Amino acid sequence: MPNFKIELAYDGAGFVGWQRQAGGVSIQGVLEDALHELDQRDVAVAGAGRTDAGVHALGQVAAFPLARALSADALVRALNAHLPAAIRVLSADEVPPDFHPRFGARAKTYRYRIWNGDVLSPFERGYAWHVPGALDVEAMAAAAGSLCGAHDFASFQASGASTSTTGRVVYASQVSRHAVDAGPAAHGRIDGAALALPTPGPHPLVVYDVRGGGFLRHMVRIIVGTLVEIGRGRRPAAWMHDVLASRDRRMAGPTAPPGGLFLVSVDYETETSERGT
Amino acid sequence: MPNFKIELAYDGAGFVGWQRQAGGVSIQGVLEDALHELDQRDVAVAGAGRTDAGVHALGQVAAFPLARALSADALVRALNAHLPAAIRVLSADEVPPDFHPRFGARAKTYRYRIWNGDVLSPFERGYAWHVPGALDVEAMAAAAGSLCGAHDFASFQASGASTSTTGRVVYASQVSRHAVDAGPAAHGRIDGAALALPTPGPHPLVVYDVRGGGFLRHMVRIIVGTLVEIGRGRRPAAWMHDVLASRDRRMAGPTAPPGGLFLVSVDYETETSERGT
Numbered sequence: 001m002p003n004f005k006i007e008l009a010y011d012g013a014g015f016v017g018w019q020r021q022a023g024g025v026s027i028q029g030v031l032e033d034a035l036h037e038l039d040q041r042d043v044a045v046a047g048a049g050r051t052d053a054g055v056h057a058l059g060q061v062a063a064f065p066l067a068r069a070l071s072a073d074a075l076v077r078a079l080n081a082h083l084p085a086a087i088r089v090l091s092a093d094e095v096p097p098d099f100h101p102r103f104g105a106r107a108k109t110y111r112y113r114i115w116n117g118d119v120l121s122p123f124e125r126g127y128a129w130h131v132p133g134a135l136d137v138e139a140m141a142a143a144a145g146s147l148c149g150a151h152d153f154a155s156f157q158a159s160g161a162s163t164s165t166t167g168r169v170v171y172a173s174q175v176s177r178h179a180v181d182a183g184p185a186a187h188g189r190i191d192g193a194a195l196a197l198p199t200p201g202p203h204p205l206v207v208y209d210v211r212g213g214g215f216l217r218h219m220v221r222i223i224v225g226t227l228v229e230i231g232r233g234r235r236p237a238a239w240m241h242d243v244l245a246s247r248d249r250r251m252a253g254p255t256a257p258p259g260g261l262f263l264v265s266v267d268y269e270t271e272t273s274e275r276g277t
Numbered sequence: 278m279p280n281f282k283i284e285l286a287y288d289g290a291g292f293v294g295w296q297r298q299a300g301g302v303s304i305q306g307v308l309e310d311a312l313h314e315l316d317q318r319d320v321a322v323a324g325a326g327r328t329d330a331g332v333h334a335l336g337q338v339a340a341f342p343l344a345r346a347l348s349a350d351a352l353v354r355a356l357n358a359h360l361p362a363a364i365r366v367l368s369a370d371e372v373p374p375d376f377h378p379r380f381g382a383r384a385k386t387y388r389y390r391i392w393n394g395d396v397l398s399p400f401e402r403g404y405a406w407h408v409p410g411a412l413d414v415e416a417m418a419a420a421a422g423s424l425c426g427a428h429d430f431a432s433f434q435a436s437g438a439s440t441s442t443t444g445r446v447v448y449a450s451q452v453s454r455h456a457v458d459a460g461p462a463a464h465g466r467i468d469g470a471a472l473a474l475p476t477p478g479p480h481p482l483v484v485y486d487v488r489g490g491g492f493l494r495h496m497v498r499i500i501v502g503t504l505v506e507i508g509r510g511r512r513p514a515a516w517m518h519d520v521l522a523s524r525d526r527r528m529a530g531p532t533a534p535p536g537g538l539f540l541v542s543v544d545y546e547t548e549t550s551e552r553g554t
Binding site: 009010011056076080085086087088089090119120121122123125127 | 363398399400
């Protein structure tokens, strides 16, 4: 039975998260229901990352075996015809039977969006954390950079999480204030793909981009909560190092809300390596 | 009684449009209700543009008299505390009693967003028109440019509209494909403020930016419907000129759906001129 890998985007609002569970609509559950209709049998879908309720994805990866003979392109179309518009399959590829989206993942990239303006844009509701007031983005960037490398990230794991091994590798960890698009139509110009408000002064969007080999539960959101403490000037940039060294969740900042978080992409070995050669 | 001008943004989904009407929630109605609570009296709100159901605003302008003594900043905060998160007041200014947001407007800027990818991003639902397939953006841009200047736009007015004078001036009319943001974090980079999907090839967002002294009912959306006929290759770019010259709505393309349309900003004379000096 051929095994398929799909890349998908979803708006996490209104879902209980990736993982199927009693008492709520999950991304995994909706996908499995659509595949059941398509394949006329129960299909188990494995995902690369278990996004929490309200967390979004631009490039989640999932995999499943399919009995019905379908080309990759036909599978994309058929799945999208069965799925709600909040979940879209972007691409599909046939992969070897031993491909697993989580265990095979080499790296994941997340983005966290902070709206640092007095007024939250109506178009950012549920897609950014509203943090009004001054934010020292340079201090946040310095603190974020200190997380790069192999570390024990126990301080940044949800309390109660059961993972025993809390060592992870972070390849990139950066904070930036989004620059206003200085395009040709300067008057009333909004950022190309964006729905930015025409505001004077610095652009209100501050983003945290992180890429790593793997992430603990709530890790990105606890890092962001810690970064915002630093950005607000309540703690110096060097505090991040102390929090990391403490290996104690109680030392870190609060968990940032889920709506600002996006699973941007999941990386795998090249196709040749995937095929085990 | 002081007269206030406010700039506001709103997500038009779920509203029957700007104008108060029986049987639906309007932006104007919600604003007037909030002002009634604030001022303990009936307050009539005038708007710069009557956006239709589903049409959004990044910089709509409205005005009203206020009995209660409030600074402009306090008015912004008080109104936002009374309004739903889908409607946000961005700024307020006291203006002369004779200021009228519609009659005083010198120009308005609209943006129409087209999602020209095979799969509509979940984050573009209701914020762009999904037009899959090849779109000749150069032909669309040439056709759009031919609308600049003073013309009789009768072909681009909703059938049944009662405006007798259909002459309008367009100052800028341009189509562009949004360039992918080539920022420092190239891997998995999404556009700064955007929620773009990581797609190969040309960026799927095509935008129409138009600025003019005034607009007829559905004018921007009928222009966009006509531009898409040209972009799809069903008509040559020069067809736009023929449609314009015909002064006949039946010659133009279909009316593009409302969700792609944004009222970006409204321009007025400088404050000195507003004060009548």
